[in-house]
Amino acid sequence: MAQAETFLLRVYFDASRLVARNGASPTGIDRVDMAYLAALRQAAGFDLRLLAFDALGPRLLRQDRATRLFDAVTQRWNAAPGAATDAAFLRLRHWLEAPAGTARPVLTAAPERTMDPGRLAATLGNAARRGSETLQRGAAIPGAIPSVYLNTSHGGLFRPAVARWLRNSGSGGVFFVHDLIPLEFPEFNRPQEPGRHAARMQTVSEHAQQVLVNSEATRQALLRHLGQRGLRLPPVSVLPLGVEPRFGDGMGIAPLRPAVPYFVVLSTIEPRKNHLLLLQAWRRWIESAGAGAARLVVLGRRGWENQLVFNMLDRMPLLAGHVAECAGLSDPQLGALLRGARALLSPTFAEGFGLPVAEALTLGTPVLASAIEAHREVGGDYAEYLDPLDGAAWLQALRDYAATPAPRREQRLRLLPQYRPPAWEGHFERAFELLRQAARRG
Numbered sequence: 001m002a003q004a005e006t007f008l009l010r011v012y013f014d015a016s017r018l019v020a021r022n023g024a025s026p027t028g029i030d031r032v033d034m035a036y037l038a039a040l041r042q043a044a045g046f047d048l049r050l051l052a053f054d055a056l057g058p059r060l061l062r063q064d065r066a067t068r069l070f071d072a073v074t075q076r077w078n079a080a081p082g083a084a085t086d087a088a089f090l091r092l093r094h095w096l097e098a099p100a101g102t103a104r105p106v107l108t109a110a111p112e113r114t115m116d117p118g119r120l121a122a123t124l125g126n127a128a129r130r131g132s133e134t135l136q137r138g139a140a141i142p143g144a145i146p147s148v149y150l151n152t153s154h155g156g157l158f159r160p161a162v163a164r165w166l167r168n169s170g171s172g173g174v175f176f177v178h179d180l181i182p183l184e185f186p187e188f189n190r191p192q193e194p195g196r197h198a199a200r201m202q203t204v205s206e207h208a209q210q211v212l213v214n215s216e217a218t219r220q221a222l223l224r225h226l227g228q229r230g231l232r233l234p235p236v237s238v239l240p241l242g243v244e245p246r247f248g249d250g251m252g253i254a255p256l257r258p259a260v261p262y263f264v265v266l267s268t269i270e271p272r273k274n275h276l277l278l279l280q281a282w283r284r285w286i287e288s289a290g291a292g293a294a295r296l297v298v299l300g301r302r303g304w305e306n307q308l309v310f311n312m313l314d315r316m317p318l319l320a321g322h323v324a325e326c327a328g329l330s331d332p333q334l335g336a337l338l339r340g341a342r343a344l345l346s347p348t349f350a351e352g353f354g355l356p357v358a359e360a361l362t363l364g365t366p367v368l369a370s371a372i373e374a375h376r377e378v379g380g381d382y383a384e385y386l387d388p389l390d391g392a393a394w395l396q397a398l399r400d401y402a403a404t405p406a407p408r409r410e411q412r413l414r415l416l417p418q419y420r421p422p423a424w425e426g427h428f429e430r431a432f433e434l435l436r437q438a439a440r441r442g
Contacts, residue, residue, distance in 0.1 A: 009439050010047040010147035011040055012171070015061065017153040018073060019052045025301060025328045027268065028355040029153050029178055032214075032241060036152045036176075037070055039428045046432075047145065053156055058165055089333045092297070092326055096258045096340070100291040100321075107326040146439040148209070152176040157203045158196035172209035174438045177201075179214075179352030180221035181272065188272035188349065190304055201225060208234035209438035212431060214241050214353040217373040239431055240377070241353055242424030243362045244331070253332055256340035261402040262295035264341040266334065266356045267348065269310070269325075270303030274347040274370070274388050279312045279319065281395040286318050293322055294402040296345075297337060301327040338365045342401045342409065346370060347388045354378045362421045366412040368397055382419045384412060 018033055026034070040048045050066040051058050061069065091105040149171045156162055157175070166173060182189045182197035204211060205226055211234050213219045219238050226233050267273045278296060285293040302310060313325050329337070338344060344360035344367045351374040358378050360367050369375040370388035379385075386393050400408040 008045055008047060008145050009436055010049060010145050011435065012049050012051050012060075012147060012149045013037065013040065014053070014149065014151040014153070014156070015050040015066075015069065016053045016156045018069065028241070028353065029155070031244070031355065032152050032176060032178070034070075034073060035242070035244070035424060036150070036428075036431075038074075039424070039432075041070070043428070043432060051149075053159065053162055053165075057161055086330075086333070088326070089329065092324060092337075093256060095324060096256055096260075096262055096295065096297070098259055100260050102321070104320055104322075104324040107324055147171065148435055148439045149173040150175075150435065152212075154178065154200050154204070157200035163199075163203045163206065166203070166207045171207075172438055172441060173204075173207045174210045174212065174435055175204045175208050176212045176214075177204060177218060177222055179218055179350070180225055181350050181352065183225055184221060185272065185350050188270070202231065205231040205234065209441045210234065210434050211236045212239050212434065213237070214239065215374050215377045217377060218352045237430070237434055239427050240422035241355055241358070242427050243355075243358050243421040244424075253336040256336060258295075258340055260295050261342045262297055262340070263343055263345050263398065263401075264297045264299060264337055264360075265345045265347075266299045266338075266360075267346070268300050268303040269298065269306055271306050271309075272349050273300075273303075274349055275306070275309045276312075277347050277388065277391055277394060278345060279309060279316075279323070281391055281398060282323060283316075283318055284391075284395055285398065286322055291321075294342065294398065296323045297341070298323065298325040299327070299329060299334065299337065335363060338363050341365055342406075343368050346375065347386070347394065348372070349388050351375065357383060358421045361416060361419045364413075364416050366401065366409055366416070368394070368401070378422075380419075382412070382415050 013036070015033070015037075018030065021030065037048075040046050048066075049063075050061040050069070052061060053059070088107055092107055095102060095105050149166065151157065151173065152175075154175060154177060180197070180201070182193040183201070186194040201222070211222070213222060213236060216238055219236050222236060223233065265273075265275065265278060269275055275298065282293065282296055298313070312319060313323065338360050341360075344356060344365055346354065346357055346367065346369040348354075348370055349372070351372060354369070354375045355378075357367050357369055357375055361379060361382050367379055367383035369379060369383050369385055371385035372388075375383065375385060384397065386397060397408070400406060
């Protein structure tokens with residue numbers, strides 16, 4: 001990757017989220033964190049240091065501990081050794097390849113045990129504690145070379161300690177804002193989240209030399225929020241997220257041969273993601289077609305305030321033969337499931353970007369998505385868009401995509417070879433240029 005500048009820049013990367021999550025299965029924000037770390041480690045002209053905030057303030061991870069953190073999380077997410085023979089993945093695979101009427105397996109938490117949790121917790125937790133140096137709250141970041149603070153997850157920015165340290169140290173910041181959903185759709189979040197997100201955006205407004213966002217939809221939401229409150233408007237640049245080159249790599253996993261057509265929904269199980277619409281559609285479908293209804297694989301951990309959906313998954317006998325729930329799969333396993341699916345389903349009410357849409361289209365899997373601006377930015381003319389409140393339209397689309405033949409689905413399949421996902425290479429070329437500009441402004 002060509003660099004327009006050659007001066008050495010020290011980047012203090014806030015790894016608080018990665019440390020706190022202990023290597024759990026990645027969300028879209030986690031993937032951005034790791035993509036930035038990987039790119040900065042490889043790029044010339046950057047001196048990368050990792051920070052983690054705790055109750056005592058910011059800590060600077062020693063270089064050896066930072067390396068172990070990165071390597072441990074990468075290993076956990078890839079889980080390449082044994083991906084094809086992982087017991088939970090095999091149970092899910094056998095069910096998808098079994099005849100209609102086969103009872104679903106118990107899958108929800110099993111894949112999370114693919115790595116020794118004690119060893120992983122020690123690797124990550126110790127990196128933030130024993131393998132760190134406490135930074136003084138009121139002191140400037142040490143070092144004679146130009147430096148900048150980089151936060152690509154924005155999660156902990158609501159904490160007063162972060163804003164206080166940024167203010168006292170005089171360090172300029174670069175922040176990646178993923179969405180304004182807690183402020184625009186507070187009904188889909190925990191009660192404390194709107195206030196926390198407002199505090200995050202206050203910190204961004206006060207301390208950002210540069211803001212990065214994943215879509216024009218997010219940019220407009222941020223500018224609208226800051227403008228309505230009379231807050232400072234820092235420079236904002238749109239940098240769409242890339243799809244990991246290794247995502248969907250088979251890693252020795254043979255293609256699935258499903259006995260019954262199946263669909264995949266890939267997201268945290270929370271109200272905003274609209275799993276309820278899908279489960280209601282499947283109930284109607286099973287009531288009318290019985291064993292002729294397709295299967296649904298719900299991939300993702302359980303979130304919050306979604307008890308009705310959890311009850312349907314756990315206690316609704318009608319769904320037991322058609323809907324399976326699984327969390328904690330590795331990227332190769334997710335790729336294998338997406339490749340074999342009739343479509344990825346994303347009926348969500350709001351998104352900042354919609355990374356699963358880009359991942360599915362990249363793998364050649366059709367996408368049925370809610371008709372929101374973020375999805376349209378990612379999927380263009382290649383995905384099919386539906387009103388997230390129109391259950392009848394979704395059910396009809398599901399039936400059409402599961403049919404044999406399926407002309408509605410085949411029309412999308414003919415377009416998919418032309419799909420070009422956003423590339424990380426172009427993303428980072430622009431991001432690194434903006435980091436250097438921010439350091440100069442700081």
